[in-house]
Amino acid sequence: MSAVVARRIACTPTRTAAEPWERIVDILAPDPKSGARMELAKATGVACASISSEATKDAAIVVWGGGPRVRVYCIFDEDAITGDGVNENVLATSPTEGDWKMSIPCPPEDLKWSNGKLTSVSTRISARSLEDDVEDDGSESASSARSLSINIEEFLKP
Amino acid sequence: MSTFTVAITYTHTVTYVTTKILLTLKEIIREIGLDPVRFTDSWHAYEGAISTWLSSRHLQCVSLEVYDPRTSGFVTRWDIDVVYATVGDGALRVDTAAVRYSIAKAGLVASSCRYDIILTTTPGHPDVTGWGPCDFRSTKGFKRYAVGATIGGNGLSAQIAYWSR
Numbered sequence: 001m002s003a004v005v006a007r008r009i010a011c012t013p014t015r016t017a018a019e020p021w022e023r024i025v026d027i028l029a030p031d032p033k034s035g036a037r038m039e040l041a042k043a044t045g046v047a048c049a050s051i052s053s054e055a056t057k058d059a060a061i062v063v064w065g066g067g068p069r070v071r072v073y074c075i076f077d078e079d080a081i082t083g084d085g086v087n088e089n090v091l092a093t094s095p096t097e098g099d100w101k102m103s104i105p106c107p108p109e110d111l112k113w114s115n116g117k118l119t120s121v122s123t124r125i126s127a128r129s130l131e132d133d134v135e136d137d138g139s140e141s142a143s144s145a146r147s148l149s150i151n152i153e154e155f156l157k158p
Numbered sequence: 159m160s161t162f163t164v165a166i167t168y169t170h171t172v173t174y175v176t177t178k179i180l181l182t183l184k185e186i187i188r189e190i191g192l193d194p195v196r197f198t199d200s201w202h203a204y205e206g207a208i209s210t211w212l213s214s215r216h217l218q219c220v221s222l223e224v225y226d227p228r229t230s231g232f233v234t235r236w237d238i239d240v241v242y243a244t245v246g247d248g249a250l251r252v253d254t255a256a257v258r259y260s261i262a263k264a265g266l267v268a269s270s271c272r273y274d275i276i277l278t279t280t281p282g283h284p285d286v287t288g289w290g291p292c293d294f295r296s297t298k299g300f301k302r303y304a305v306g307a308t309i310g311g312n313g314l315s316a317q318i319a320y321w322s323r
Binding site for chain 2: 012013014015016017018044045046048049052053077078081082109110113116117
């Protein structure tokens, strides 16, 4: 299991939806000429819709596979103004080098069109319902976690 | 003992209302049965114009105009009217439930319909690259129905209305 790093980005009302996404791209793909930078730019519309809905408040934008696993959350309301909990520091190593993937959370009703858009522009970036998490191996869904629950009755049988 | 309060400035309110206007438009587009991708692909352009003209207090209305691409005829329109005030309670709010209720009442449009985003400003507004004059399609035979104030903040609010037969 690789290291996990978290970043928390100030959003509304100090920034509109596009501004924190630009900051997130700066952190995840610091080289302005990199292919990752261009790929992330194509996801701007989906990312802005996600941020504006505040899906990224409790569900992280997750990047994995190319370096440290990075979870990016957005900070809203008074905490965004005061900077309480905000951490926008650059990363020691870029997580978007090599075979990286990204998962963007969105409200369930936005999942279909968001993934339709992302599939047309990227093989690395996808959307998931904000109700699901990204597993350590990169797969999504809470349903797979449920399948591992213990049947107490069977467990206690002699 | 020290006490603190967070001051919400007009700039904060502009940022909040801009973001929530765009969120509301995306919700309306999706819920009336159209694809939001064309809208979200230009998110940056809409965000820049709306925040610039809210800041300068020139923005009057943000409209989603839906039309039939075969005839270019009017199908429906959603207007987000901006109301400038000198007072406010300071709280930032968005009432998405009221918007969704109105969308359910207004009903779906054919998925073949297309849409434009049109901003109405008062004279003397600062220029924003990429934006130019245009005309609305005729609303003859349609009535305007008010939803009410759904987005608000410190001295700035947005009221939604839609057009239907």
